Amino acid sequence: MSDDRWEPPAILLAVDLVILTLRDSRLHVLLVERGIEPYKGAQALPGGFLQHSQESLLVAAHRELAEETDLSVGTLRLEQLGVYDDPGRDPRGRVVSVAFLAIAPRLPEPTAGTDAADATWQPTDRVLSGELDLAFDHRCIVTDGVERARAKLEHSALATAFCGPTFTITDLQDVYEAVWGMPLDPRNFYRKIKKTDGFILPAGSARKAATGRPARLFRAGPREVLYPPMIRPAENSPNGKEPAQ
Amino acid sequence: MSDDRWEPPAILLAVDLVILTLRDSRLHVLLVERGIEPYKGAQALPGGFLQHSQESLLVAAHRELAEETDLSVGTLRLEQLGVYDDPGRDPRGRVVSVAFLAIAPRLPEPTAGTDAADATWQPTDRVLSGELDLAFDHRCIVTDGVERARAKLEHSALATAFCGPTFTITDLQDVYEAVWGMPLDPRNFYRKIKKTDGFILPAGSARKAATGRPARLFRAGPREVLYPPMIRPAENSPNGKEPAQ
DNA sequence: ACAATAGTGTCTCTAAGACAATATAAA
DNA sequence: TTTATATTGTCTTAGAGACACTATTGT
Numbered sequence: 001m002s003d004d005r006w007e008p009p010a011i012l013l014a015v016d017l018v019i020l021t022l023r024d025s026r027l028h029v030l031l032v033e034r035g036i037e038p039y040k041g042a043q044a045l046p047g048g049f050l051q052h053s054q055e056s057l058l059v060a061a062h063r064e065l066a067e068e069t070d071l072s073v074g075t076l077r078l079e080q081l082g083v084y085d086d087p088g089r090d091p092r093g094r095v096v097s098v099a100f101l102a103i104a105p106r107l108p109e110p111t112a113g114t115d116a117a118d119a120t121w122q123p124t125d126r127v128l129s130g131e132l133d134l135a136f137d138h139r140c141i142v143t144d145g146v147e148r149a150r151a152k153l154e155h156s157a158l159a160t161a162f163c164g165p166t167f168t169i170t171d172l173q174d175v176y177e178a179v180w181g182m183p184l185d186p187r188n189f190y191r192k193i194k195k196t197d198g199f200i201l202p203a204g205s206a207r208k209a210a211t212g213r214p215a216r217l218f219r220a221g222p223r224e225v226l227y228p229p230m231i232r233p234a235e236n237s238p239n240g241k242e243p244a245q
Numbered sequence: 246m247s248d249d250r251w252e253p254p255a256i257l258l259a260v261d262l263v264i265l266t267l268r269d270s271r272l273h274v275l276l277v278e279r280g281i282e283p284y285k286g287a288q289a290l291p292g293g294f295l296q297h298s299q300e301s302l303l304v305a306a307h308r309e310l311a312e313e314t315d316l317s318v319g320t321l322r323l324e325q326l327g328v329y330d331d332p333g334r335d336p337r338g339r340v341v342s343v344a345f346l347a348i349a350p351r352l353p354e355p356t357a358g359t360d361a362a363d364a365t366w367q368p369t370d371r372v373l374s375g376e377l378d379l380a381f382d383h384r385c386i387v388t389d390g391v392e393r394a395r396a397k398l399e400h401s402a403l404a405t406a407f408c409g410p411t412f413t414i415t416d417l418q419d420v421y422e423a424v425w426g427m428p429l430d431p432r433n434f435y436r437k438i439k440k441t442d443g444f445i446l447p448a449g450s451a452r453k454a455a456t457g458r459p460a461r462l463f464r465a466g467p468r469e470v471l472y473p474p475m476i477r478p479a480e481n482s483p484n485g486k487e488p489a490q
Numbered sequence: 491a492c493a494a495t496a497g498t499g500t501c502t503c504t505a506a507g508a509c510a511a512t513a514t515a516a517a
Numbered sequence: 518t519t520t521a522t523a524t525t526g527t528c529t530t531a532g533a534g535a536c537a538c539t540a541t542t543g544t
Contacts, residue, residue, distance in 0.1 A: 008255070008257055010298050011298050013254075049253075053254035053255050053256050053338070054332050057328065082325055083302065085301055085302045085343075087301055093298070094298040096258060169497090186496085186497090187496095187498080187534095187535090191497095195532095211495070211544080212493080212543080213496040213497080213540065228532080415522080430507070430509085432524075432526095433506070435525090436525085456520070457516080457520080457523070459522090459523080460522080460523060460524090461523085476506075478507095
């Protein structure tokens with residue numbers, strides 16, 4: 001440590017948010033249209049700079065979420081995803097960004113009118129495939145976020161966070177299929193879920209579709225960690241032949 | 246984004262390193278004695294500030310490792326562990342630190358003489374139990390690092406990184422037992438490892454202990470991801486009764 | 491009755507866990 | 518031979534995957 005007379009390097013700290021949800025049985029990510037340069041007009045993750053030196057990253061993340069979208073989700077649990085610090089990632093200079101991940105139940109279309117008027121949900125496949133271009137290295141961040149969500153579905157009860165307060169087992173299966181991108185056998189899935197103690201609790205019943213037998217309703221149980229875990233079939237496994245869709 | 250005339254907040258970026266290794270069948274972490282305030286004289290993780298605004302975090306991490314220890318391990322693979330940004334974590338002001346994790350094979354005792362003369366290996370249990378005090382929030386960082394290593398042993402071939410170029414299956418079991426902190430059945434472990442294709446490759450044989458049948462030697466195979474994973478028995482499972490001392 | 495979805499039962503097979511038995515060395 | 522460790526084999530059981538079958542609704 002030979003730091004005697006040493007100038008602190010000029011580095012900016014930012015946060016970026018990967019908010020995932022399910023719409024029409026497809027995984028979507030929340031994006032905003034950038035209103036300023038660089039990448040003006042391009043799609044990007046919600047996020048921004050730390051406002052002052054005492055602001056914590058988590059607070060900044062929540063603030064940006066409130067500013068750039070009208071999702072009044074104080075309840076949204078943000079989880080640290082990673083640090084993105086490639087020196088060339090931002091043309092304005094050295095910007096180190098900490099990404100956060102959150103899973104949201106089906107939410108209303110973000111209404112315009114707030115700070116970033118143009119927050120929209122976009123299917124993650126369009127982002128991952130490169131069909132939809134994102135600013136900065138945000139496509140990498142989304143990729144990591146989706147992969148993290150996939151992994152967490154195996155070992156945690158995170159899937160219920162995609163659902164509303166009550167849901168059917170089929171709803172839950174939709175979550176797993178959409179996030180993992182592969183079909184699952186409904187009967188084995190049903191058995192597995194129900195035998196995982198504390199994953200879900202009964203909550204009455206209701207007719208789900210206009211046709212067929214009405215499904216029972218459940219709500220999230222107390223269990224956070226799944227042991228044994230849900231098993232994600234290998235990419236080319238006997239079942240889950242091809243990524244659904 | 247109402248950032249018109251806006252002062253960049255004064256935030257310092259640092260890196261901290263959690264280097265784990267195995268010594269005498271116990272998990273150890275590399276610590277240095279701090280030579281300057283704050284926490285002068287206390288044990289801490291190797292690490293330090295970014296040197297200039299264009300230095301990447303990974304480069305800074307490698308640089309600090311070389312500066313503060315004489316481990317000439319350019320081969321050491323550093324993996325991002327997390328960001329630690331509690332505003333009160335450093336008395337000098339706002340310091341946001343990015344922690345990195347690496348697994349090292351048994352290395353020589355760090356010899357003094359370099360920048361931080363007092364790098365030593367300390368058992369992780371002494372740190373986790375609080376018996377050994379660390380500077381800043383470094384105990385939290387070590388906790389997270391150990392937990393990460395435990396999880397990675399399940400799904401990746403990381404365990405071989407603790408071993409030298411060749412090793413016996415018992416060596417590998419020592420790694421799992423030390424990191425997971427629980428005894429495993431040697432016979433089931435043996436079978437499981439050998440049936441996991443590409444995990445290890447034969448590499449001759451040698452006498453391991455002064456007594457008993459000599460063990461075959463192996464080297465790390467090409468497989469990085471273990472599928473199906475190694476299963477870490479639950480804390481209070483039928484086997485793994487008590488954490489192996 | 492028929493279509494459609496929800497939920498149950500059953501079979502097979504893989505693999506984990508317990509543990510007996512065998513192999514190969516040194517003392 | 519005894520002792521100690523390495524390696525193989527065998528049995529039992531839990532659980533995943535495949536899939537037939539029953540249940541409950543609307544039309």
